[in-house]
Amino acid sequence: MALKCTLVSEEARIPETLSRLPELAYNLLWSWRPEISELFARLDGELWEQSGHNPVLLLLHTRNLEAAARDGGFLAAYERALEALEGYLGAPIRGDLPGPVAYFSAEFGLHESLPVYSGGLGVLAGDHLKSASDLGVPMVGVGILYSEGYFRQRIGPDGRQQEVYEALDPGKLPVRPLLDDEGREVRIEVGLPGRGLLLRIWRVEVGRVPLLLLDANLPENAPEDRRITARLYGGGPRTRIAQELVLGVGGVRALRAAGFSPAVFHMNEGHAAFSGLERMREFVLAGRSFEAAWEEAASTGVFTTHTPVPAGHDAFPPELFWEFMSGWPEKLGTSPEGLWALGRAGAGDAFNMTALAMNLSAATNAVSALHRGVTEKMWGRPVTHVTNGVHTESWLAPRLAALFDRYGRGWRVAVDDPEAWRFVREIPAAELWEAHVEAKREALALVKRVSGRPLDPEALTIGFARRFATYKRATLLLRDPERLRRIAEDPERPVQFVFAGKAHPADEPGKAFIRELHGAAEALGGRLVVLEDYDIGIARYLVQGVDVWLNNPRRPLEASGTSGQKAALNGVPNLSVLDGWWPEAYNGRNGWAVGEEREYASEEEQDAVDAAALYAALEEEVVPLYYRREKSGVPEGWVEVMREAIATVAPAFSARRMVRDYLRGLYLPRLPKGL
Numbered sequence: 001m002a003l004k005c006t007l008v009s010e011e012a013r014i015p016e017t018l019s020r021l022p023e024l025a026y027n028l029l030w031s032w033r034p035e036i037s038e039l040f041a042r043l044d045g046e047l048w049e050q051s052g053h054n055p056v057l058l059l060l061h062t063r064n065l066e067a068a069a070r071d072g073g074f075l076a077a078y079e080r081a082l083e084a085l086e087g088y089l090g091a092p093i094r095g096d097l098p099g100p101v102a103y104f105s106a107e108f109g110l111h112e113s114l115p116v117y118s119g120g121l122g123v124l125a126g127d128h129l130k131s132a133s134d135l136g137v138p139m140v141g142v143g144i145l146y147s148e149g150y151f152r153q154r155i156g157p158d159g160r161q162q163e164v165y166e167a168l169d170p171g172k173l174p175v176r177p178l179l180d181d182e183g184r185e186v187r188i189e190v191g192l193p194g195r196g197l198l199l200r201i202w203r204v205e206v207g208r209v210p211l212l213l214l215d216a217n218l219p220e221n222a223p224e225d226r227r228i229t230a231r232l233y234g235g236g237p238r239t240r241i242a243q244e245l246v247l248g249v250g251g252v253r254a255l256r257a258a259g260f261s262p263a264v265f266h267m268n269e270g271h272a273a274f275s276g277l278e279r280m281r282e283f284v285l286a287g288r289s290f291e292a293a294w295e296e297a298a299s300t301g302v303f304t305t306h307t308p309v310p311a312g313h314d315a316f317p318p319e320l321f322w323e324f325m326s327g328w329p330e331k332l333g334t335s336p337e338g339l340w341a342l343g344r345a346g347a348g349d350a351f352n353m354t355a356l357a358m359n360l361s362a363a364t365n366a367v368s369a370l371h372r373g374v375t376e377k378m379w380g381r382p383v384t385h386v387t388n389g390v391h392t393e394s395w396l397a398p399r400l401a402a403l404f405d406r407y408g409r410g411w412r413v414a415v416d417d418p419e420a421w422r423f424v425r426e427i428p429a430a431e432l433w434e435a436h437v438e439a440k441r442e443a444l445a446l447v448k449r450v451s452g453r454p455l456d457p458e459a460l461t462i463g464f465a466r467r468f469a470t471y472k473r474a475t476l477l478l479r480d481p482e483r484l485r486r487i488a489e490d491p492e493r494p495v496q497f498v499f500a501g502k503a504h505p506a507d508e509p510g511k512a513f514i515r516e517l518h519g520a521a522e523a524l525g526g527r528l529v530v531l532e533d534y535d536i537g538i539a540r541y542l543v544q545g546v547d548v549w550l551n552n553p554r555r556p557l558e559a560s561g562t563s564g565q566k567a568a569l570n571g572v573p574n575l576s577v578l579d580g581w582w583p584e585a586y587n588g589r590n591g592w593a594v595g596e597e598r599e600y601a602s603e604e605e606q607d608a609v610d611a612a613a614l615y616a617a618l619e620e621e622v623v624p625l626y627y628r629r630e631k632s633g634v635p636e637g638w639v640e641v642m643r644e645a646i647a648t649v650a651p652a653f654s655a656r657r658m659v660r661d662y663l664r665g666l667y668l669p670r671l672p673k674g675l
């Protein structure tokens with residue numbers, strides 16, 4: 001199967017001496033290897049920023065190529081970047097899997113220039129692919145190229161969220177179409193009521209892991225069908241079921257069309273559960289019975305669930321389900337009742353995608369130890385858990401990485417080994433502090449650029465950035481405005497807050513949170529800022545450069561959470577409710593716990609108790625420790641918490657540890673016996 005080599009090289013008139021720039025641009029390795037991304041920044045710094053760090057757009061528009069081709073310094077950097085890419089691509093691949101792991105997800109968050117994610121679920125999927133690539137685990141991702149992405153967020157002067165949709169031009173993204181041997185774009189088809197839907201396949205190179213993205217925006221499809229893949233989590237239930245057919249059924253067909261024979265099929269959330277039905281259909285077509293096909297498909301299936309509330313799971317009412325799926329019982333060699341039973345959940349009269357995914361996989365896992373218990377209770381069946389982690393090199397500030405390189409050896413190739421992080425305790429406080437102050441300066445400069453508001457570089461700065469889902473309680477801190485004001489406006493020890501995040505367009509309570517925070521920003525006169533259009537790019541600055549990362553979900557609704565892991569890795573300690581991953585990490589020295597590990601009679605009581613605990617933690621622990629300075633100005637006690645946060649969280653909550661857990665506990669056991 002051919003891949004059109006470079007779209008860019010045809011249009012961008014790349015000089016011969018730099019002819020391999022498109023290879024560098026089309027492999028997302030640049031998103032976690034500064035020696036490659038710095039080459040693009042060096043080629044055209046202004047355009048690099050303007051393009052949102054998109055090297056494909058950069059190569060198409062820069063006027064600096066001819067000059068760069070004559071610049072000895074640039075040519076040397078170009079050679080080094082190529083060496084980095086070649087060295088990376090040439091490292092050995094694990095030989096213990098007979099085929100790749102196919103990893104299905106409705107969203108992938110790899111970089112801000114490829115906006116096909118909404119939040120933590122997508123970033124987790126992106127980090128999973130990157131770490132599999134680092135580890136040489138054969139893997140192929142399957143997702144959707146949304147022609148309008150998620151949405152860009154504007155916040156009006158009244159604090160109202162406005163959603164702005166922009167058409168993405170795939171020709172300007174780091175994606176290339178899959179072509180057949182004659183050089184034509186490959187098309188696959190998925191059945192919809194009374195018609196077929198054609199799909200194009202885009203390929204993204206994530207280091208050594210390819211990601212296939214499906215796209216219905218083709219002239220051959222009817223105008224309304226072209227919009228099926230327009231928006232992530234957009235439209236109503238009809239769009240949702242059609243998107244899930246694209247992802248699940250289309251995804252398996254895309255893998256076949258691209259020549260992959262996966263050994264394991266991993267469904268990240270229930271959105272991809274139709275992939276199991278398509279695999280059953282393949283087995284039935286090859287002559288198996290319904291039961292045998294079910295057993296075969298399930299034996300190589302792995303399912304990760306992320307949603308601790310019943311209402312969060314996709315479920316389709318019978319009329320809608322049968323409108324789209326009427327032909328499927330026959331395809332699967334069963335009756336309508338036989339198919340319906342695969343998606344039955346409790347007494348509910350809807351086809352439940354989580355139930356389907358559980359029924360079509362040999363193992364289901366939750367994403368933290370706490371979430372495992374919640375999931376088992378909700379579904380009444382045993383599951384396992386693999387706690388989420390983050391891709392170290394994507395989230396670690398380059399300056400801090402350089403400091404780590406000076407004091408430690410080997411951490412980059414063993415980021416999941418706690419021993420490899422012992423050096424952190426040897427870094428002199430002044431040096432670690434200085435690196436943090438530098439990251440903070442950059443984060444506050446970003447806040448100024450985005451919001452126009454200058455923050456105080458000396459003030460304790462607390463960050464809260466994630467989707468504005470109501471269970472995350474972004475406004476908990478506002479419960480007692482007077483107490484908050486006293487904390488923020490203390491003349492000796494001021495505290496300032498940065499909030500950012502998007503609310504789903506249909507989530508009115510989530511949007512109300514943004515308005516409330518916006519109002520608080522006015523009232524607190526400069527000590528609270530709400531940033532608009534949160535994305536991976538803004539996330540990187542914030543997790544690297546605020547002083548404390550705040551997380552106060554309504555326990556136990558945060559299945560894992562990962563943003564706090566990114567922060568801790570950068571020496572930004574967590575101030576967090578003991579929910580999701582935090583109870584596994586918190587040791588009394590690497591951050592602060594908010595509230596208690598118990599259940600409450602009402603949400604009102606829980607909010608009141610947690611808010612009081614949050615204020616108390618700030619007043620009694622966080623603020624005093626931050627402002628306790630040595631004569632040199634370095635807060636030694638604080639830096640000790642930073643060291644502890646890095647040394648304990650970086651290895652245990654790395655995506656490298658996570659992918660290895662999946663490999664050992666969930667992927668390898670799926671292989672045929674005797675391998």
Ligand SMILES: *Cc1c(COP(=O)(O)O)cnc(C)c1O
Nearest residue numbers: 119120466535536539561562563
């Ligand atoms: C990591 C990340 C998240 C996840 O945040 P949580 O606090 O785990 O919910 C959301 N959005 C972006 C852009 C991220 O990078």
